[in-house]
Amino acid sequence: MLHIFVQISKFLLILLIxxxxxxxxxxFRVEARELRHSVYIRxxxxxxFIHALAFAVLYFTTMNTQMIGIYVLQCxxxxxxxxxxHIFYKEANQIILNNMCMLLIIGFIILTRLSYSKSLKQFFFxxxxxxxxxxxxxxxxxxxxxxxxxxxYAIVGVLGLASVTILGRVEYGAKLSLSFGSFSIxxxxxxxxxxxxxxASRLYDKKDFKNLLLTGICAAVFMLFLVxxxxxxxxxxxxxxxxxxxxxxxxxxxxxxxGGGLLAVAAFAGYHIFSHVQVRVLxxxxxxxVYEKEGYQVSQSLFGxxxxxxxxxxxxxxxxxxxxxxxxxxxxxxxxxxxxGIFALCVIFICLSVxxxxxxxxxxxxxxxxxLIAIGLATIYALQVFLTIGGTIKxxxxxxxxxxxxxxxGSSLLSTFIFFGIIQGLYVRNMTEEEKGTTDLDExxxxxx
Amino acid sequence: xxxxxxxxxxxxxxxxxxxxxxxxxxxxxxxxxxYYVFFMFFRSENFINSPYxxxxxxxxxxxxxxDIVSSxxxxxxxxxxxxxxxxxxxYPHDEMFAHVIGYATNGKAGLENQMNFSLLRSHTFFxxxxxxxxxxxxxDGDTVVSSLNYQxxxxxxxxxxxxxxxxxxxxxxxxxILAMVSKPDYNPNTIEKNWEKINEGTSSELVNRxxxxxxxxxxxxxxxxxxxxxxxxxxGLKNYEFECNGSFTAGGxxxxxxxxxxHGKENLEMSFANSCNASYANISLQLDPDAFQSTLDDMLFNxxxxxxxxxxxxxxxxxxxxxxxxIMDTAIGQGKTYVSPxxxxxxxxxxxxxxxxxxxxxxxxxxxxxxxxxRNYKPQKYKTIFSEDECELFHDYLDAxxxxxxxKMFIGQSYDVYGKTGTAQVSDSTDxxxxxxxxxxxxxxxxxxxxxxxxxxSGKVGLTGTRxxxxxxxxxxx
Numbered sequence: 001m002l003h004i005f006v007q008i009s010k011f012l013l014i015l016l017i018x019x020x021x022x023x024x025x026x027x028f029r030v031e032a033r034e035l036r037h038s039v040y041i042r043x044x045x046x047x048x049f050i051h052a053l054a055f056a057v058l059y060f061t062t063m064n065t066q067m068i069g070i071y072v073l074q075c076x077x078x079x080x081x082x083x084x085x086h087i088f089y090k091e092a093n094q095i096i097l098n099n100m101c102m103l104l105i106i107g108f109i110i111l112t113r114l115s116y117s118k119s120l121k122q123f124f125f126x127x128x129x130x131x132x133x134x135x136x137x138x139x140x141x142x143x144x145x146x147x148x149x150x151x152x153y154a155i156v157g158v159l160g161l162a163s164v165t166i167l168g169r170v171e172y173g174a175k176l177s178l179s180f181g182s183f184s185i186x187x188x189x190x191x192x193x194x195x196x197x198x199x200a201s202r203l204y205d206k207k208d209f210k211n212l213l214l215t216g217i218c219a220a221v222f223m224l225f226l227v228x229x230x231x232x233x234x235x236x237x238x239x240x241x242x243x244x245x246x247x248x249x250x251x252x253x254x255x256x257x258x259g260g261g262l263l264a265v266a267a268f269a270g271y272h273i274f275s276h277v278q279v280r281v282l283x284x285x286x287x288x289x290v291y292e293k294e295g296y297q298v299s300q301s302l303f304g305x306x307x308x309x310x311x312x313x314x315x316x317x318x319x320x321x322x323x324x325x326x327x328x329x330x331x332x333x334x335x336x337x338x339x340x341g342i343f344a345l346c347v348i349f350i351c352l353s354v355x356x357x358x359x360x361x362x363x364x365x366x367x368x369x370x371x372l373i374a375i376g377l378a379t380i381y382a383l384q385v386f387l388t389i390g391g392t393i394k395x396x397x398x399x400x401x402x403x404x405x406x407x408x409x410g411s412s413l414l415s416t417f418i419f420f421g422i423i424q425g426l427y428v429r430n431m432t433e434e435e436k437g438t439t440d441l442d443e444x445x446x447x448x449x
Numbered sequence: 450x451x452x453x454x455x456x457x458x459x460x461x462x463x464x465x466x467x468x469x470x471x472x473x474x475x476x477x478x479x480x481x482x483x484y485y486v487f488f489m490f491f492r493s494e495n496f497i498n499s500p501y502x503x504x505x506x507x508x509x510x511x512x513x514x515x516d517i518v519s520s521x522x523x524x525x526x527x528x529x530x531x532x533x534x535x536x537x538x539x540y541p542h543d544e545m546f547a548h549v550i551g552y553a554t555n556g557k558a559g560l561e562n563q564m565n566f567s568l569l570r571s572h573t574f575f576x577x578x579x580x581x582x583x584x585x586x587x588x589d590g591d592t593v594v595s596s597l598n599y600q601x602x603x604x605x606x607x608x609x610x611x612x613x614x615x616x617x618x619x620x621x622x623x624x625x626i627l628a629m630v631s632k633p634d635y636n637p638n639t640i641e642k643n644w645e646k647i648n649e650g651t652s653s654e655l656v657n658r659x660x661x662x663x664x665x666x667x668x669x670x671x672x673x674x675x676x677x678x679x680x681x682x683x684x685g686l687k688n689y690e691f692e693c694n695g696s697f698t699a700g701g702x703x704x705x706x707x708x709x710x711x712h713g714k715e716n717l718e719m720s721f722a723n724s725c726n727a728s729y730a731n732i733s734l735q736l737d738p739d740a741f742q743s744t745l746d747d748m749l750f751n752x753x754x755x756x757x758x759x760x761x762x763x764x765x766x767x768x769x770x771x772x773x774x775x776i777m778d779t780a781i782g783q784g785k786t787y788v789s790p791x792x793x794x795x796x797x798x799x800x801x802x803x804x805x806x807x808x809x810x811x812x813x814x815x816x817x818x819x820x821x822x823x824r825n826y827k828p829q830k831y832k833t834i835f836s837e838d839e840c841e842l843f844h845d846y847l848d849a850x851x852x853x854x855x856x857k858m859f860i861g862q863s864y865d866v867y868g869k870t871g872t873a874q875v876s877d878s879t880d881x882x883x884x885x886x887x888x889x890x891x892x893x894x895x896x897x898x899x900x901x902x903x904x905x906x907s908g909k910v911g912l913t914g915t916r917x918x919x920x921x922x923x924x925x926x927x
Contacts, residue, residue, distance in 0.1 A: 003511065004582045248466045256469075291501055299501060306493030307504040307566075319504055337504075341489050345482065352478050359471045363464055375467065382474045386481060395484045 002060060006314040009057050013050060014311065014342050020046040020102060021346040024353040027095050040094040044082065047102045051075065054109040054315060061316040066116055070123065074108045077126055084134050085424075091431045092137070092424045093361065099354045100405065100420050106347060107406035110334050113315055114327050118408050125410040129417035136418055140425025141432075146197060147369045153198035154218050160187035160194070161225035168229060176231055176400070177411075186411035188226065188234050193418055195222055195238055196245070196376030203249035204369040212246065232270060232277060233387055233399030239263065241379045248375055249368075277397075284397035297324045301392050304337035305344075312340025327408035329400055332392040347406075351385040358382075361427050370426050377419050498566050498757070500557060508569035514538065515568040515590030517550055517560055520627075520813055523599035525550050526561065526637075528590075540637040545606045547634040548657035549597065549626075549811065554641045558655070560811060563757050564593045567824075572817040589818035596625040596813050604924035605630045608917040613905040614883070615658035615790040618921060621798035621889055621899045623828035624807030628921070631658040660760035663787040664903050667873025668724040669885045670782030672796065673748060675721055675846065676839055677741045678732050689717045689732075697727035700773025704730040704781065707872060721846045722854030724870060726781045733780030738769045748834055749792060755808045755831050756791065763788040783874060793887045794901035796834075800843045801867070801889035801897050804835030843867075847888070856886070856915050864892040864926040870915060872907075881906045886914030892926050 020043055027039045055071040078101050085092050104126065112119040164187050168178055177184040202215040219242045226235040243259030270277050279294045287295030287302065300323040308318060320326050320334035327334075336344035358378035365371040384401050391398030402409055404416040496502065513536060517526040525546050529537045538553050540546065551559020561568070571578065571588035581588050598618075605616040605628045618628040635647055635654040647654055656662070679686055693712035696705045706712065706726045712719070720728035742765075746752070750765045765786040767779045778784035791809065799806045808829040815824045835843070847867035851859045859866040868888025875881040884907035889899040900921060902914040 001583060001585070003585075004579070007582070244470055248470065251466055288495070288499060288501070299496070299499070302488075302493070302496040303499065303502040303504055305488070306496040307502060309493070310489065313504075313507070317507070319507065322503060341485070345485065348478065348482055348485075352475070355474060355478075356471070359467060363467045375470065379470070379474075382478075386474075386477055390481050393481070393485050393488060395481050 005060060006057055006317060009053050010312055010314045010340065013053055014340055016046050016050045016053070017343050017346040020050070021349050021353075024095065024099065024350060028353075028356070036094075040098060043098045043102070047078075047098070047105055048075075050102075051078070051105045051109070055112075057315045058109070058113060064116075067112065070108075070112060070116070070119060073123055074105070077123065077130065078105060080130060081133055084130070088134060089137055089424065089428050091428045093357060093427045096354060096357045096420065096423065096427075099350055099357075102350060103347075103354075103405040106335065107331070107408075109315070110331060110339070110406070111327060111408055113338065114321060114331075114334060115408075118327055121410075122408055122413065125413045128410075129414055132414065132417045132421055136421025137425035137428055140422055141429050147201050147204060150198055150201035153194040153201065154221075157191045157194035157198060158221055158225065160191045161222060161229070163187060164231075165225045165229040170230075176229070176234075186409070188231060189411040189415040190418075191222070192234075192238065192241070192380055193377075193415060193422075195219070196241065196373060196380065199242060199245045200369055200372035200376060203245060204367075204372055207250050212250070216242075216246075230274065230276065231400070232274065233401045236263075236399065237380060237383050237387070237401065239266075240383055241376055244379050245372055245376050249372060280397045280399075284394060287394065297330065298391075298394055298398060300324070301330050301333035302394060304333045305341070305393060308337035308340060310341040312336070312338050312343060314338060328402050328412075329388060329398060329407070330392050331403050331407045332389045335406075336393075348385075348389060351382075351404075355382040355385070358423055361423060361430070365426060365430055366433070370429070374423060374426055377423060381416075381419060498563065500562050500565070502566075505566050505569055508566075511587060512569050512571045512590045513587045514553065515571075515592050515818070517564070517568070517593045517595060519595055519597045519599040519602070521599050525595070525597070525599075538637075543636050543638060544634045545602060545630075546597070547637055548631040548659070549595075549602075549629040550637065552637045552640050555644050558759065559657070560593065560595060564812060564815075567591050567593055567815045572821070572823045573819070574817075591823055592816045592818060592820070593812055594814045594816060595811050596627065597629070597811065598627040600924055601628040601921060602630065604628075604921050605917070608920035609902075609904070610910075610912065612907070612910040612912050613658075614903045614917075615662050616900070616902050616917060616921070617659045617790050617794045618898055618900050618925075619794055619798060619809060621801035621897050622807070623896075624798070624809045624831075625813070625828070626809055626811050627898065629657075629659050629811075631656070631662070657759060658790065658903070660754070660756065660758045660789055660791045662789050662903065663761055663764075664790070664883055664885075665873040665875065666782040666786060666788045666793065667871035667883070667885055668726075668782055669788075669793055669869050669871035669873075669887055670780070670786060671721060671724065671729055672800075672843070672869060672887075673745060674729055674732060674736075674741075674780045675717070675843075676748075676835070677736055677744050678717070679839060679842065680744065681736060681740065686717060689720075691715050691720060691725070691728040691731055693720075693723075693725050693727045695727065697730040697777075699730065699734060699777065702774035702777060704777050718846055718849050721869075722849035722852075724850075724855050729781050730777040733776050734773060736776075736780070738767045738771060738776060742767050748796065749806070749832075750788075754789070754791060754795070756810070758811075760791065761789055763792045782871060790901040790903050793885075794899055797868075797887040797889055797901065798899040799834055800840050800847070801891075801899060803833075803837055804840050805833045806831045856888075858915055858919060859922075862919075862922070862926075864890045864895075864922055866890045866918075866922065868915075868918070870913075875906075880908070882908055884912070884914040886918045888918060890922050890926070895926060898922075898925060 059067040177186045247256040283294040287298040318337045362374035387399045387401040388403040390396040402412040514528045551561040553561040616630040619626045633654045695709040695711040712723045712725045808831045855870045871885030884904040887901045902917045
């Protein structure tokens with residue numbers, strides 16, 4: 001009887017997430033506001049259904065009342081996020097808001113399934129995030145000196161990275177975090193925001209070669225510390241963001257090409273210099289051949305994804321905990337294994353729709369500084385999704401990057417909340433400026449100059 | 450949306466870069482998605498069926514392990530459920546299919562291992578499955594229909610008698626394996642009980658000698674020496690002549706013919722038919738060792754064979770740095786060369802299949818409990834290793850082995866045999882010799898079959914590879 005309930009709800013969950021994902025992209029097409037509004041409402045109904053159904057399965061398969069408790073807490077949290085946005089930012093981008101909540105819920109479901117205690121911790125991180133959700137957009141709107149702080153970003157950022165390189169502890173071949181007793185923090189998760197602000201503040205008005213060179217040298221210092229900590233996934237993330245922001249700021253295609261070429265050279269060199277890179281590449285090419293050692297993690301991930309198939313095994317029906325650090329880097333494999341390949345594809349498309357919205361906002365912004373911030377954050381977001389999922393499914397070698405909003409981890413979660421807060425702040429700012437009229441804005445600009 | 454973007458483009462020149470970046474990432478994501486779909490459809494099987502995949506065993510909670518049957522309908526493995534719902538795996542033919550079917554307790558081996566996932570899936574009619582789910586009853590696992598032929602397996606099993614060794618029979622045109630026998634063997638019905646005893650023993654019952662055996666090939670190896678000689682002397686082959694007086698000496702080493710027999714004046718065909726060691730030692734010194742090595746690598750030496758079974762690589766190494774003694778030894782199949790019977794069966798099969806090696810396989814299809822096909826397995830080409838000319842040449846040479854060479858016992862049968870015998874010394878220190886026979890056989894109205902037989906210590910047991918092969922051919926072409 002239980003078996004059948006699990007199986008039926010498995011298909012229902014897939015149906016619901018398909019509908020949700022469809023609405024994400026349908027919303028792009030709808031022009032009329034009222035119609036769009038109904039899309040948002042439908043999405044919210046769907047996400048509450050998905051959340052409730054998944055936890056019903058988690059409860060009935062474990063008969064653990066804690067499941068109900070944590071469900072109520074999470075439900076309250078999601079409602080609080082939606083309510084706070086409704087009160088403070090009626091103009092906020094509703095698709096981004098919905099997708100943020102949907103991804104959080106997917107994260108809650110899979111983390112609770114993997115480890116109740118980690119899920120509970122994640123919930124408290126989210127509570128802190130709730131505060132960020134509200135405060136960041138306000139700051140983005142009211143504070144206008146962000147563009148003048150470039151050296152502060154650089155100094156704080158480099159210090160943050162240096163602290164890990166010097167004091168951090170080694171995990172899976174790379175130094176990623178600072179520990180204070182049982183509590184640990186990953187500075188590079190936050191420094192990447194400073195990095196984007198630094199680049200934007202250097203590049204929005206001055207585009208001469210001397211300035212580019214200076215900016216490039218500073219960016220190289222950021223990356224050197226990451227390479228020294230053997231966080232090559234992080235270094236790749238920073239580097240690509242740097243190249244794309246330079247390209248967008250200068251409008252010269254050559255920089256994009258040159259950046260790509262340099263990356264190829266660096267990848268080649270990295271492969272020959274770092275033994276743990278060779279290990280990861282080997283595990284990538286043929287994980288089963290080095291199953292006992294380096295290939296173990298990717299193999300377990302692919303066992304899960306493969307055996308789960310398109311429809312998944314059903315929540316609590318698989319063995320996702322066999323995959324090492326499944327709750328962080330390999331959370332996508334757990335989703336694919338138990339919720340199914342179709343569900344997992346929907347997650348990819350929801351993330352893609354978030355990226356499209358970010359880019360859409362970047363395009364619509366009128367101020368170059370904010371434009372650069374938006375594209376910088378959009379790039380980091382998309383790259384993180386790509387690196388995590390790509391590594392999990394063996395499309396690329398795994399890099400030890402987390403899936404924003406879904407993976408377990410306070411630093412990753414809070415920094416993503418900041419991302420989304422900043423983007424929402426920019427969006428609201430742009431909307432209010434548009435309402436005031438563009439002439440008004442242009443006047444302000446000339447005055448400042 | 451698109452219209453809006455175009456408007457933006459006209460009054461905001463900065464849109465272009467943003468659009469390019471958007472498309473760049475879009476492509477990246479599409480590539481990733483496409484790979485994911487590709488993996489699910491075409492690559493996931495490798496991982497699902499991997500013996501390391503612990504998830505397979507979860508299915509046993511809801512499914513009664515399915516049967517394995519032979520292509521002629523004999524049940525080879527089945528699960529009996531008693532009144533208390535205890536499940537017992539039973540193998541009706543005891544030792545006869547030991548290695549090829551394998552076992553499913555204390556780890557897994559053979560087809561039980563390779564097809565584990567299929568056996569634990571249920572494709573019974575979905576209404577039945579629903580009813581079972583509601584009533585908390587297990588579903589019936591799918592049936593694996595193997596390519597094994599019960600009659601041939603039986604013939605091979607009894608032909609090998611008490612001797613240790615290996616037999617494999619396959620169809621050259623398809624790669625279907627019809628029989629696979631390895632001795633010494635074990636009884637899969639009692640393996641759980643006898644597990645410790647089997648593992649303590651020294652006779653390696655668990656090793657599947659067909660795929661994992663590492664035998665010196667002896668004169669069977671002359672097939673490779675011949676093909677290399679042919680390739681290096683495309684025109685001068687017909688003129689080859691050798692005067693055999695029973696031995697050949699070079700580099701301080703003397704190579705003897707079997708029983709020191711003098712074969713007299715021989716051309717290449719007669720050297721091959723007589724399996725003349727002296728003549729082949731002579732030939733070996735005319736070959737380019739490095740070219741020979743690369744030919745051997747093409748012939749599937751030193752690489753994993755394309756089969757989803759526990760298997761060992763065949764190894765050979767020859768180079769221009771080797772001394773003459775080493776080169777001569779290698780050319781007549783002694784030295785440091787080791788091959789598996791499966792490998793030799795694939796080589797002889799290729800000669801009967803216009804030079805193309807088919808992927809050897811053991812499963813024809815998977816059906817549900819009531820016989821509806823769930824999945825079919827089709828023959829697959831693996832690699833072409835001989836040219837058509839070479840196949841024609843060997844057809845004559847292998848025929849000469851039967852008509853006036855070392856395997857005359859096949860003269861006058863209803864079927865035609867094309868084969869090569871071999872007698873391989875196990876090591877320099879013992880008198881033990883293994884007897885080889887590899888061949889393909891043809892008769893109108895039958896699929897061709899190919900065979901590779903090794904009889905260990907054939908002198909002592911008084912049995913040769915050719916005798917074993919004959920019993921199997923007789924059973925097939927009756």
